[in-house]
Amino acid sequence: MLGALTTVVLAFAASGSALMPHHGAHTRRHNNAGRAVSYVPRSSSYKLVKEYAGQSFFDGWNFFTGADPTNGLVKFVGKDDDAKLAYVQDDGTVVLAVDQSDNLVNGKRKSIRITTDDSFDRGLFVADIYSMPHGCSVWPAYWSLGAGADWPNGGEIDIIEGVNEQLQNQITLHSGADCTLDKAADALSNKLGLTCTSSNGNNAGCAYQQKENNTFGHLFNMQAGGVYAHTLESDGISVWFFDRDAIPSDLAAKTPDPSGWGTPTAYFPNTDCDIAAKFKKQQLIFDITLCGDWAGAAYSQSSCPGTCADAVANASNFDVAQWKIASVRVYQ
Numbered sequence: 001m002l003g004a005l006t007t008v009v010l011a012f013a014a015s016g017s018a019l020m021p022h023h024g025a026h027t028r029r030h031n032n033a034g035r036a037v038s039y040v041p042r043s044s045s046y047k048l049v050k051e052y053a054g055q056s057f058f059d060g061w062n063f064f065t066g067a068d069p070t071n072g073l074v075k076f077v078g079k080d081d082d083a084k085l086a087y088v089q090d091d092g093t094v095v096l097a098v099d100q101s102d103n104l105v106n107g108k109r110k111s112i113r114i115t116t117d118d119s120f121d122r123g124l125f126v127a128d129i130y131s132m133p134h135g136c137s138v139w140p141a142y143w144s145l146g147a148g149a150d151w152p153n154g155g156e157i158d159i160i161e162g163v164n165e166q167l168q169n170q171i172t173l174h175s176g177a178d179c180t181l182d183k184a185a186d187a188l189s190n191k192l193g194l195t196c197t198s199s200n201g202n203n204a205g206c207a208y209q210q211k212e213n214n215t216f217g218h219l220f221n222m223q224a225g226g227v228y229a230h231t232l233e234s235d236g237i238s239v240w241f242f243d244r245d246a247i248p249s250d251l252a253a254k255t256p257d258p259s260g261w262g263t264p265t266a267y268f269p270n271t272d273c274d275i276a277a278k279f280k281k282q283q284l285i286f287d288i289t290l291c292g293d294w295a296g297a298a299y300s301q302s303s304c305p306g307t308c309a310d311a312v313a314n315a316s317n318f319d320v321a322q323w324k325i326a327s328v329r330v331y332q
Helices: 056-060 216-220 291-301 307-312
Strands: 047-054 059-064 074-075 086-089 092-095 109-111 113-116 121-133 136-145 157-159 170-174 188-195 205-207 228-232 238-242 267-269 281-291 322-331
Touching: 047 056, 047 121, 056 059, 056 086, 074 281, 092 281, 109 281, 121 136, 121 157, 121 216, 136 291, 157 228, 188 228, 281 291, 281 307, 291 307
Parallel strands: 074 109
Antiparallel strands: 047 322, 059 113, 086 092, 092 322, 113 281, 121 228, 121 322, 136 157, 136 281, 157 170, 170 205, 188 205, 228 238, 238 267
């Protein structure tokens, strides 16, 4: 997701996979030739410090109602907007949705973007999600952004992101100067790029693409989703994905112990990037934009018909363009 306006440059890995554009200290360098950099398990000492769940979920979030920084065909609205796109069901499930009516505003459709009031320099962040938005023109993201800093100097961590009918999730970092992903970092996903340093003219970031087709969109939803957990610590950023039926018992019991979770889905060690200096005061964000700098640019390569603007005009495209969230928990 974009923290600022940008001119998009889509980069491509050797595999042909597209790297996404961005939303919105001294680096230690080593010779990594012939060396694997593996995740070092952290002993369990995490305690719950913040829980966003149930009927009080929105108490800790701010609704963004400005112009979409990614140039999407959306009008972000508040919780009290008459379209009623953000609410909590009777069972405690949080819903964030795109307007399914025929009421467009200058070709733009109403949607939601929310940001936590609190910011975090470190911790373990656990998002339990039942379903995520997908569909032609749809660009959802769960991510974090450095508060109060000019993008990308506060850092950006994209945990869930994809466009249109993509099946595999992309996990990306965007940073200020002198930050790269160690090419020897060991993780379960495929590396797409090593340059985390981003700018408005070079904003692909360093990224992983998950291998499984149930990590984003339709197949994720068909299994009732799962959990994305990530740590932000001085020694690195680690991300894990767990299917609904494979969530560790310690995580379900709110006593998380990442040391027992094995190799991360994505791993960004501090060997070639000063993580603590580059990723500060992170505020969590959920949003759903439409078309814009990534979904719009990639639309012609998707299996979707017509143009991206045509898709936005068709209300039936947004029947499943919803986040359904059980909880977000922060441990430190």
